[in-house]
Amino acid sequence: MKRRLFLSLSLAGLCLAVAPASAQQWPSGPVKVIVPYGPGSTPDMIARIVSEHLSARLGKPFVVENKAGASGNIGTDAVAKATPDGQTIGVSIAGPLAVNTLLFRSMPYDPARDIAPITIAATQPSVLVVGSRLPVADTAELVARLARDPGKYNFSSMGAGSISHLAVEAIAAKAGTEIVHVPYAGSTKAVMAVLSGEVDLAVLPAAAVMPQVKAGKLRALAVATAKRSAALPDLPTLAEGGIRDVQADAWMGFIAPAKTPEAIVARLHDEIVAVLADPGVQDKLRGLYMDVVANSPSEFKATLKGDLDRWRPIVEKHGIRLD
Structure with missing residues (x-):
C-alpha cells in the first residue's frame, strides 16, 4: 500500500515537473501559423507581423500558412485537428470561432471543445x-x-x-x-x-x-x-x-488545438503579448487601424460567448444559413 502511494506521488510529481519543462523546451522546431483567409487579409497581416517578431524572439521560424475557404472553417479546422504540441497555432476571427456555429447546420469542429484560445491580439473598428x-x-x-x-x-x-x-x-x-x-x-x-x-x-x-x-x-x-x-x-x-448596443469591431485572435498543454498555451500567450507591447509593432498595427487588445484566454472565451449572444437573435430573425 505504502509502495503504491509512493509511486502515485512520484508520478504526480513527475507530471508537475514535466509540464513547465515542456514549455521551456517549446518551440522544438518551426511553428506553423495557420490563417483561415487568403494572403493580404487582415488576419493574415497580423499573423505575419507577430510571427516575424516571434521568430526573432524565440530563434525558431514561425511560418504563416493560408488555408482559406468555407467562411474560415477550413483553416480553423486545420488548427483544431493539429497535433496539440504548440508547433501549430492559428489566427482566427469571430466567424469561424463563434458566429459560424449559428450559420452552419454542420461544422467540422466544435470551437468550444476543439480550440484553446490564447489571446485576442488586436481589434479593428x-x-x-x-x-x-x-x-x-x-x-x-x-x-x-x-x-x-x-x-x-x-x-x-x-x-x-x-x-x-x-x-x-x-x-x-x-x-x-x-x-x-x-x-x-x-x-x-x-x-x-x-x-x-x-x-x-x-x-x-x-x-x-x-x-x-x-x-x-x-x-x-x-x-x-x-x-x-x-x-x-x-x-x-x-x-x-442614437444606435445603441451594436458592436461590430473585427478582432483577430491567436488559437491552438484544445489539448495543447496549459504550460505551452501560457508561454504562447506571454510571448505574443510581449510582441504586442513592442512600440514598433503597435505603430504597424495603428497604421492598419488596429487597436491592441492582448487579453487573457479567459477574457477571449468571454468575448466568444458575447459574440454568440449578440448575433444569435439577428441570425434567427432573418433565417440566415450558409449550408
Whole structure:
C-alpha cells in the first residue's frame, strides 16, 4: 500500500515537473501559423507581423500558412485537428470561432471543445460609411431617412452571414426599419459597390474604407464599437448617433488545438503579448487601424460567448444559413 502511494506521488510529481519543462523546451522546431483567409487579409497581416517578431524572439521560424475557404472553417479546422504540441497555432476571427456555429447546420469542429484560445491580439473598428447617393451628415440623420422609407435603401456586405451583414441588420432593427442586403465576395467589392452607387451604405473594416474616406469618395459616419477607437478617435460611435448596443469591431485572435498543454498555451500567450507591447509593432498595427487588445484566454472565451449572444437573435430573425 505504502509502495503504491509512493509511486502515485512520484508520478504526480513527475507530471508537475514535466509540464513547465515542456514549455521551456517549446518551440522544438518551426511553428506553423495557420490563417483561415487568403494572403493580404487582415488576419493574415497580423499573423505575419507577430510571427516575424516571434521568430526573432524565440530563434525558431514561425511560418504563416493560408488555408482559406468555407467562411474560415477550413483553416480553423486545420488548427483544431493539429497535433496539440504548440508547433501549430492559428489566427482566427469571430466567424469561424463563434458566429459560424449559428450559420452552419454542420461544422467540422466544435470551437468550444476543439480550440484553446490564447489571446485576442488586436481589434479593428468597423466603420459605417455612405456614398454620394445619401447626402447625410451623421448617424442620426441617416437613421431618420432609413426609418421614413423602409426598404428604399440598400447596403453591401462582405458576404451573407459576415459581421458586415449582421451589423447593418442590427442597425435596421434598432431603427425599426428595413435595409435591402446586397452581398459581395469580400471587402474590396463591397467598398466598390458603395463607391459606384450600386448601394447606399455599408459597415466595413476600417482598413477597407478609410483610404476612400480620406480621398473624399466616401463619408464615414461612425464606428461600430463600444467606445471611440484609438485608431480613429475623431469618429463618433453608433451609440452617440442614437444606435445603441451594436458592436461590430473585427478582432483577430491567436488559437491552438484544445489539448495543447496549459504550460505551452501560457508561454504562447506571454510571448505574443510581449510582441504586442513592442512600440514598433503597435505603430504597424495603428497604421492598419488596429487597436491592441492582448487579453487573457479567459477574457477571449468571454468575448466568444458575447459574440454568440449578440448575433444569435439577428441570425434567427432573418433565417440566415450558409449550408
